[in-house]
Amino acid sequence: MPHLELRAKNLDADHVAHAHDHHQLILATRGATELSIEGRGDRITGSRGCLIPCGRHHDYRGDGRNRTFVLDIPATSLPALRDGEAIGRLFERPRFFAVPPRLNRLAASLMQQLECCPALHSEIAALLLRALYLHLEVEPLPADAGVAASACFSERLDLTRLNAWIDRHLADEIRVEQLAALCALSTGHFHACFRELTGVTPLAHVQRRRLDHARALVTHSGLSLGHIASLVGFRDHGSFSRAYRRRFAISPSRARREGRALPSLGQEHRSRGQAVAPEST
Structure with a gap:
């Protein structure tokens, strides 16, 4: 066998x-x-x-x-x-x-x-x-099976509009057919056009936007990591942490610790202002 x-x-x-x-x-x-x-x-x-x-x-x-x-x-x-x-x-x-x-x-x-x-x-x-x-x-393989459609109406893929919709729904399940419907394309045609236009699949693009938004929250907010995970659409902290590490080569907890060790832009300006204040009066 x-x-x-x-x-x-x-x-x-x-x-x-x-x-x-x-x-x-x-x-x-x-x-x-x-x-x-x-x-x-x-x-x-x-x-x-x-x-x-x-x-x-x-x-x-x-x-x-x-x-x-x-x-x-x-x-x-x-x-x-x-x-x-x-x-x-x-x-x-x-x-x-x-x-x-x-x-x-x-x-x-x-x-x-x-x-x-x-x-x-x-x-x-x-x-x-x-x-x-x-x-x-008894179902012969089509001659063009597995080949992306050659005619790709990229003008129908309004990435700005798509990204705005994705960002409004990061906490929700996002399905490819929803994105395809926004562009009035079939799911398969949308996949092919999106990949041709961006170089990544729609699912990979959504995952990147989830994680890029999460990185901003990790380093610039006081929200718990579990809360951040839910806000960007991960069902638990473990899957969020694994995806974050794959994307940024660092865990979210470590990214938060290292981010807090650096002064924020506002703090840096305030400290500089305090240093030169006596000379300017």
Whole structure:
């Protein structure tokens, strides 16, 4: 039996961005996850899945209520699989695909089996992958799949307006389709245009604005770090601290201590004024 790593997970609301050295199948049985692969985005739901080839950068953020299959497929395992060569071709490029009700029902049933009998994860994974291959075999890969739309109406991406809206809603969950609606674009087209215009995905951009605003509050306010985390949309202090450290290479608590060790601009001017006051009278 080839080594296939299958997990049933709840993808939470933390923004995650990475790449890995294996192919990956993402298939949900309930809930939703916003996912973008190198600028092309979609929602993973019970009716929508995706294939991520190894080495492709992607980022995602779940709704915290999903139930999702994550199947890791090392390229070295493909030759041992039935139809392994054809399955390998499914991962030639990133792909989002429709999940019909029958495949969703099978996935839900297999998820129950996996939770009851985790030792059978390799067999369940092989069965799921085989079922997916048979489904996609009759749904040919579009010639332009995984390629960002060439016509990008960047004039419809008013970044000033988008940023103002984002900043007003930092404490809330911000979904990509909300941003796309502000620009009157589909979610996928918005992803492609936004990435082309800014060089980052919408989710990454929102995360940066959350953290940049948090840095100002950390260094220039007396609010507790937990309160700051909630104000900029993090559900707990731990996820906020990890994201802050990844962004600025320093923890928020240390940033606050070091910021307080330096005089503020106003204090510096006041001290200078006090020093020269006797000479000016």
